[in-house]
Amino acid sequence: MADAWTAREAITAAVDPGSFAEFVRTPHLRGSDGPLGWPGYDASAARAAAGTGESESVVCGTASVGGRQSVLVSFEFGFLGGSLGEHTGDLLEAAFTTARERRVPLVSLVATGGSRMQEGMRALTQLQRVARQSALLRAAGIPQIAVLRDPTTGGGWATLGAGADIVLALPGAQVGFAGSRVRPPGADPAAYTAEGQLAAGQIDALVRPDELHSTLADWLMLLSGPHAGGPAAPPGAPAGESGPALSGWDAVTLTRSAGRPRADAYLAAYFDGGVREIGGDRCGGTDPGMRCGFGLRQGRTVAYAAQCGTATRPAGYRTATRLVRLAESLGIAVLTLIDTPGAANDAEAEREGAGAAIAGLFAAMATARVPLTTLLVGEGGSGGALALAAPGNLWATPDSYFSVIAPEAAAAILKRSPDRVPETADQLRLRPRDLVDLGIARGVVSLFPAS
Incomplete structure (x- = not known):
């Protein structure tokens, strides 16, 4: 079964106890129902904030995992379906920039329905920002690991998820570019699952929730550990x-x-x-x-x-x-x-x-x-x-x-x-x-x- 974690519960499951330090939250005033003037958008965001205790759909900060410092990004699906808006893009860009400046890995705990409709194209273009930041981090030789939670769809899957170096997924998670409400009639539902994506070569492995911390610790140790030296010695x-x-x-x-x-x-x-x-x-x-x-x-x-x-x-x-x-x-x-x-x-x-x-x-x-x-x-x-x-x-x-x-x-x-x-x-x-x-x-x- 897929998890039903909040953003902070996912962080707790992933990191060393007590090590998470959230970035300073900056107030975000949408005003006039956002860039499109979408009726009721401000009220919807206020209800989401009251229900989740979060001011946006992502929580970002630093933490140690297996003793290795990392930048953590965790999505709160309860906040407007974990959707990406302009301010989400600001927070994600800050996370990538911090990882690059400190030369530490970035771990994304993804649970999102995609781009935020109430912000229209201004929301969709955040995917370009995320893609650019991911490319800059890769060019700097810094690893990126994504953990796909339930659900991971739309642009979040096509950038933070599929764009990571190592892609892990929780069993039973819905994973696919098309969310459940926009798929073609009669589409095979198995193709939109973590198991289906594993069989299709789109993700590296499934990881049980109770093994998330140890699995991430192993990967971070291997990818960010000591690499210096010449060619690997031939066996024997x-x-x-x-x-x-x-x-x-x-x-x-x-x-x-x-x-x-x-x-x-x-x-x-x-x-x-x-x-x-x-x-x-x-x-x-x-x-x-x-x-x-x-x-x-x-x-x-x-x-x-x-x-x-x-x-x-x-x-x-x-x-x-x-x-x-x-x-x-x-x-x-x-x-x-x-x-x-x-x-x-x-x-x-x-x-x-x-x-x-x-x-x-x-x-x-x-x-x-x-x-x-x-x-x-x-x-x-x-x-x-x-x-x-x-x-x-x-x-x-x-x-x-x-x-x-x-x-x-x-x-x-x-x-x-x-x-x-x-x-x-x-x-x-x-x-x-x-x-x-x-x-x-x-x-x-x-x-x-x-x-």
């Missing part, structure tokens, strides 16, 4: 090839073994404790075969994008691109794990924009201004794998291979019979040691001792 230590003098086809067979360690095992062994993951490409898609998130390695935050052994979907590439761009804006080093037979090549993948999604990841990796490290932990299938590779900083495990194309596909293209696939694998020089000799990989490392 120097290792020779597994087994005696593997042939190319032996390497392929070993890599495709069901018992080989996968990304989950590498991530669990690499990071000091639990990790927090982002989810979805913000374009309507998710790919469970691409894990992206942040974790601590020897007290330092490292971002990761890891393929999990399946053909990577366009949504997976877009999610990885989002991860790299976010890490870049926050100055966090990135570790990528390659393990895919290649990019998904079914008709649906083409309709979902496979080419553009792969191109976007290539560009993000090529231009990233933070250190990148890649470990090849399994199959490296053509460009669908190379898109996730750090230029000039690729390492390989003994049970891996990287090839311009799968040996079976290479033999088919060359019009060779199936019995010549092993020979073709040898000619492709795809073994880990071959990759080092060719200058593609820097070395062969192993995280797990030989069995």
